[in-house]
Amino acid sequence: QVQLVESGGGLVQAGGSLRLSCAASGSPFSIDTMGWYRQAPGTQRALVASITATGTTNYADSLKGRFTISRDNEKNTLYLQMNSLKPEDTATYYCGAWRRPNWYWGQGTQVTVSS
Numbered sequence: 148q149v150q151l152v153e154s155g156g157g158l159v160q161a162g163g164s165l166r167l168s169c170a171a172s173g174s175p176f177s178i179d180t181m182g183w184y185r186q187a188p189g190t191q192r193a194l195v196a197s198i199t200a201t202g203t204t205n206y207a208d209s210l211k212g213r214f215t216i217s218r219d220n221e222k223n224t225l226y227l228q229m230n231s232l233k234p235e236d237t238a239t240y241y242c243g244a245w246r247r248p249n250w251y252w253g254q255g256t257q258v259t260v261s262s
Contacts, residue, residue: 148173149251151242156256163232163260169225169242169253180245181218181225185238185258192241196227232260 155167171178182197196206196216204216215228225242237260242253 149178149244149246149249151244151251151253153240153242153253153256156240156258158259158261159232161233161260161262164228164230165232165258167227167229167240167242167256167258169227171223171225171244174246178223178244178246182243183216183225183227184241184243185236186241186255187238190238195240198225229258232258234260234262236260 149171150173151169151171153167153169155165157165159165178200180197180199183195184192185195186192194207195210196204196214198204198216198218200220206214213231217226218224237258239255239257241255244251
């Protein structure tokens, strides 16, 4: 089992920045890909960015250049630096991790961007 706990969400004005963290515990060894997803009310959960254990990243096209994903394998922690935030970035942000044969989710952290 892997437990994922997100933190760092909150209320920020448009143009501001936030850094989300996701701490993995339980049995975090051998976690392969980790990722951030987000879900706004009435929409489906969608990929924000992902990163493999070796550091290969993938971003949603619309977020490239504003968001940066990173991970610290020694600390078993995933990060998402979000800059130039827009009201449309408002959503619950979820951390996910792939450790064969399962995908694990965190409980989510709310990000609200005011105009």
